[in-house]
Amino acid sequence: MNGSLKIGTFYGIPIQLHWTFLIIIPLFAWIIGSQILLTTDLISTTFRVSIDTSIITSGYMPFILGMIIALGLFGGVLIHELAHSMLAKSKGIKINSITLLIFGGISSMEEESPDPKVELPMAAIGPLTSLAVGIVCIALMYFFNGAMAGNPPVAGVFVFMFGYLGILNVFLFGFNLLPAFPMDGGRVLRAFLARSMPLNQATKIAADVGKVFAVLFGILGIVLLNPILILIAFFIYIGASQESTAMKYNFLLKDVTVSDIMASNVRTVSAELPVREVIDLMYSTKHLGFPVEERGRITGMVTLADVHKIPALDREAMQVRDIMTRGIIALPPRAPVIDALRIMSTHNIGRIAVMEGEQLLGIVTRTDIMKVIELKEM
Numbered sequence: 001m002n003g004s005l006k007i008g009t010f011y012g013i014p015i016q017l018h019w020t021f022l023i024i025i026p027l028f029a030w031i032i033g034s035q036i037l038l039t040t041d042l043i044s045t046t047f048r049v050s051i052d053t054s055i056i057t058s059g060y061m062p063f064i065l066g067m068i069i070a071l072g073l074f075g076g077v078l079i080h081e082l083a084h085s086m087l088a089k090s091k092g093i094k095i096n097s098i099t100l101l102i103f104g105g106i107s108s109m110e111e112e113s114p115d116p117k118v119e120l121p122m123a124a125i126g127p128l129t130s131l132a133v134g135i136v137c138i139a140l141m142y143f144f145n146g147a148m149a150g151n152p153p154v155a156g157v158f159v160f161m162f163g164y165l166g167i168l169n170v171f172l173f174g175f176n177l178l179p180a181f182p183m184d185g186g187r188v189l190r191a192f193l194a195r196s197m198p199l200n201q202a203t204k205i206a207a208d209v210g211k212v213f214a215v216l217f218g219i220l221g222i223v224l225l226n227p228i229l230i231l232i233a234f235f236i237y238i239g240a241s242q243e244s245t246a247m248k249y250n251f252l253l254k255d256v257t258v259s260d261i262m263a264s265n266v267r268t269v270s271a272e273l274p275v276r277e278v279i280d281l282m283y284s285t286k287h288l289g290f291p292v293e294e295r296g297r298i299t300g301m302v303t304l305a306d307v308h309k310i311p312a313l314d315r316e317a318m319q320v321r322d323i324m325t326r327g328i329i330a331l332p333p334r335a336p337v338i339d340a341l342r343i344m345s346t347h348n349i350g351r352i353a354v355m356e357g358e359q360l361l362g363i364v365t366r367t368d369i370m371k372v373i374e375l376k377e378m
Contacts, residue, residue, distance in 0.1 A: 134169030182239030
């Protein structure tokens with residue numbers, strides 16, 4: 001996903017943080033820290049425990065605890081997403097990455113189109129994992145409350161932290177059960193609907209339900225002046241729209257291969273060609289990218305984006321080999337067009353070469369795919 005930072009891997013799965021994470025963590029820390037007495041009363045009332053507040057309310061401790069709890073919340077989100085991914089891998093589905101977002105995450109999976117029989121348990125495992133994490137946190141809260149009874153101020157710190165994390169993860173359990181895409185409940189709804197109607201129709205209904213929830217959350221957030229509800233509304237609405245669009249593309253392009261829409265007789269350029277001549281070629285042909293040929297082999301692609309990376313003054317002394325993107329991304333002619341679109345989105349590129357072995361047969365661009373989608377919608 002664009003705008004994400006890789007922080008590590010787990011069983012070969014890249015773990016990424018979306019840029020919104022950098023905003024949400026300090027915001028959560030501030031909200032938790034500024035409402036610490038209110039939350040303490042909630043934890044005490046809910047779990048019938050006594051919390052000594054002498055440490056948790058002193059100095060900067062409320063905001064330190066806020067940061068720890070905010071990080072713990074996203075740790076719970078990570079465990080939630082890993083549960084989805086581990087079950088998916090056990091079903092033979094490849095996981096490209098996990099991206100953590102506000103109140104959830106996205107597991108990027110290589111899947112042609114969701115099988116309702118597989119999607120139902122995959123959707124259910126996430127909320128159940130959040131519930132299990134919440135129960136463990138609550139159990140730890142009671143453990144520290146008893147084990148450190150002789151030191152009430154320190155016990156208060158642990159009871160507050162684990163009690164708060166317990167409430168948050170149980171909330172995640174309930175929140176993710178909402179029948180609203182992209183929440184897990186929306187996927188459960190789609191799986192049930194898909195038993196009696198085509199998958200694309202089931203997806204549209206589930207996505208529309210998600211958008212309704214997003215609008216309701218947004219209105220409630222504005223009325224209550226609650227930025228978290230507004231962010232949740234934005235997250236649900238965008239996620240529902242993206243899922244609906246992706247499924248529509250899958251449905252419209254399901255029988256189309258890259259050979260059906262590729263441009264043949266593709267113009268290639270030599271690696272020794274001056275950059276200035278490549279720019280002139282782009283102007284004259286209205287093509288913004290060309291495969292690069294070197295010693296009789298296609299070794300890369302040069303695009304307008306590659307040209308823009310180089311200052312105008314430096315281009316005069318450069319050749320294509322100096323700015324090209326090496327390592328050609330290619331598909332065989334029988335590959336589904338949806339695979340090409342998925343690769344373009346993943347690598348943020350606008351064109352893919354179509355090759356049989358080392359022979360260049362043609363090229364498919366994002367514009368070509370969008371034209372086919374427009375025609376299929378007629």
